[in-house]
Amino acid sequence: MAITSPTTLPTVMTTADGTPLKVSLQRALRRNKFKAFLLVAPLLAFILITFVLPIGDMLLRSVQNPQVVEIMPNTVQALARWDGQEVPPEEVFAALVTDLKKGQQTRDIGKVGNRLNYERPGMISLIRKSANRAEKIEQGPYKEAMLAVDKLWGDLTVWRLIKREGRPYTDSYLLAAVDLTRDADGNIVPLPENERIHLKLFGRTFFLSLLITGLTILLGYPIAYLLATLPARKSNLLMILVLLPFWTSLLVRTTSWIVMLQNQGVLNSLLVALGIISDDNRLSLIFNQTGTIIAMTHILLPFMILPLYSVMKGIPVNYVRAARSLGANPWLAFWKVYVPQTLPGIGAGGVLVFILAIGYFITPALVGGASGQLISNRIAFHMQESLNWGLAAAIGTILLIAVLLLYLLYNRLVGVDNMKLG
Amino acid sequence: MKKMPSVTLLAATVAVGGAVAYAASKPESLTIASWGGAYTYSQVKAYHEPFTAKTGIKIITEDPGGSGPAGLKAQVESGKVTWDLVDVLEAPALKMCEEGLLEEFDPDKILAPAPDGTPPSKDWISGLTNCYIPTIVYATLFAYNKTMFPEGKTPKTIKDVFDLKNFPGKRGLEKTPYGNLEWALVADGVPYTEVYKVLATPEGLDRAFKKLDTIKKQVVWWEKGAQPPQLLADKEVAIATAYNGRIFDAQVKEKQPFVIIWDGQLLELDGWVIPKGTKNLEAIYEYLRMTTDTQHLADQAKYISYGPARKSSAPLVSKHAETGVDMKPHMPTNPDNMKTAIVKDAKWWAENYDSINQRFSAWLAQ
DSSP: OOSOOGGGSOSSOBOTTSOBHHHHHHHHHHHHHHHHHHHHHHHHHHHIIIIIHHHHHHHHHTTBOHHHHHHOHHHHHHHHTOOSSSSOOHHHHHHHHHHHHHHHHHTOHHHHHHHHHHHSTTHHHHHHHHHHHHTTOOSSOHHHHHHHHOGGGGOHHHHHHHHHHOSSBOSHHHHHHTTEEEOTTSOEEEOOGGGOOHHHHHHHHHHHHHHHHHHHHHHHHHHHHHHHHSOHHHHHHHHHHHHHHHHSOHHHHHHHHHHHHSTTSHHHHHHHHTTSSOGGGOOOOSSSHHHHHHHHHHHHHHHHHHHHHHHHHTSOTHHHHHHHHTTOOHHHIIIIIIHHHHHHHHHHHHHHHHHHHHTOOHHHHHHOTTTTOOHHHHHHHHHHTSOOHHHHHHHHHHHHHHHHHHHHHHHHHTOGGGOOOO | OTTHHHHHHHHHHHHHHHHHHHHHOOOSEEEEEOOOHHHHHHHIIIIIHHHHHHHOOEEEEEOOGGGHHHHHHHHHHHTOOOOSEEEEEHHHHHHHHHTTOBOOOOHHHHSOOOTTOOOHHHHBSSOOOSSEEEEEEEEEEEEEEGGGSOTTOOOOSHHHHTOTTTSOSOEEEESSSTTHHHHHHHHTTOOGGGHHHHHTSHHHHHHHHHHHHTTGGGEEEEOSTTHHHHHHHTTSOSEEEEEHHHHHHHHHTSOOOEEEEEEEEEEEEEEEEOBTTOSOHHHHHHHHHHHTSHHHHHHHTTTSOOEESBGGGGGGOOBOTTTOOBOGGGOTTSHHHHTTOEEOOHHHHHHHHHHHHHHHHHHHHO
16 A cells, blocks of 8 residues: 555654654753753852851751760760769769860860850859869869869759750750740749840830831822822922932931931921920930831831832722712722722732831841840840850741741731732 | 960971961961951051051951951851951950960960060060950040030049939940949949959849949940940930040040040950961961060050050050140050059950840840
């Protein structure tokens, strides 16, 4: 038969060079996908290096506890068999002396002292003194020798502390981040009343962030509305007024608020000159919570106005007109027809402002005085001043978890899809 | 002290071995991290410029200020040390030395003796260790704006500072427990010399906070050294604590009507540490040997009113380089000003800072 019947046609379609079409198509698809991946690869690498890795590192640091384990391995091992009921036996003291000698030579022993000092003041000098003297202890009995160096070595709670922190991971930073600690017996207890600070600051941070978000909505909504509805020439001018401060350095804006609001500042002097307040009763508007609220509201305002504006710009005027022609009064038309359409903008601006406010640091530091400090100022403090990076990481971790929970809640209640940045 | 000889021997070996290598690999520049502003300026004039003129090695300055220790720790831990010298206070220096973040040396080996041959370990006022070379003594003290008090009724003591009835007006205090607790005790009647003994007891600590409670409502808290002169000039506060050099600057250069209360000044050291792992150790030693000698330390006082940390430098302190003001009466180390000085106990603070600061911050947030 010269002509092949349709049934004997090759069941697999091929391209010109004979490869099956399906395979060839898949290859092309894969090539495209690979090209697309190459395009996003720099961004991916950037996010990985500047975002994912540091956050991972922070999470890790909040529980890492290498000092005692690595620098005093013998002591840790010897303590593993100790029941914690009476002063440890001679072998533990022998291990202690070995570790102290080694640590003194490698100059690492101070790290142990610093680490333990976070849990109990006085440990720096105990460890330092003991390491200095341990060098001269040639032979046992080590227990007596160390007790002669400092009678604290006969204190069970010191040994329990070393045993507890002699693990590669610890919960003590996370506990400290929520104002908890462990008592001498190792039970989790709240810190003494006069040392509790983090929970209060977390509470204040969330409350102020919510308040500031609310204020930016109140102040930003009418401005965004004007921006979206005024004729182009006027709205452009208004837009410049919104954007100029946005482009101005944060520090300049913050310090100008100091000039405006301080006791002898512009506002107070004006009020005194107008006779509204007396010279002795100038208002305290800065270096306290009020200062933080005012300055942060101003600085974060554009983050509310811009998403609102872009949403409002896309709302056709016809809807409100239709509502009006159907008999709604202006307020009803605005509230029932216009506002619901701007919700995605409010959502986007709200989340933006709230998340920025929660991590805000420089403005409260400059104008917050004592009562306007936020939790981020504590993180900065532990990063830069006390150098307790474990605790800084732990506070950061708690803050991250709290924000994620809030985000999930937001997603539940409002829906992240219902958010529009433009 | 017993282990000194071995360290000395080691240092000598390193020095000799290093000198050979050094000639071949002299660095082009050293990077020095300090406090910025008038302070860095005084170092540039008194230390950096003479050093560059002599050796040809340029000095690059950076101004991390109070975050110097944090930056140093980050550099040493990541193994990328870019700072060759860092200017820090005594308490963080002690702490970083404990943590093994600093290069160690024998000060008598690497530093220049006094002109009369006194070895450095005997010539320094205090604080010189195998990690830390103090260069200045500065004071945190109270100063007031005299236009805010009627003549004849100006505050003269720390007790007056805590007396809001007779000396009304806001107080500017640094947002830190350092100093404030000591002064609270002094105002409460504790003798200057027993401040730390009392503060070390729980009752003493309570007493200090209780005294601070009495003025808390009137306090404006500052954080950066530039703030208190500004607060005083703006009449935001009537009395403020400040670093004495900043007040001097405002008095002499800006002619501000500020008066220093020379009572209970808190003396503190500031000076050099070398981050562990720097590659320019030999050049750094050369820099230190030259710029911390008796004359150069005294020279710095021509530009800023901080006292040199060497005893032998004190008599050489002369006039301000730009205004010709006699610097001696402005020095915190001047005997007249030293009568009631409190020397900050950096060791005690290194140990107790974390827990006390926690309490201080909680007290502030109340």
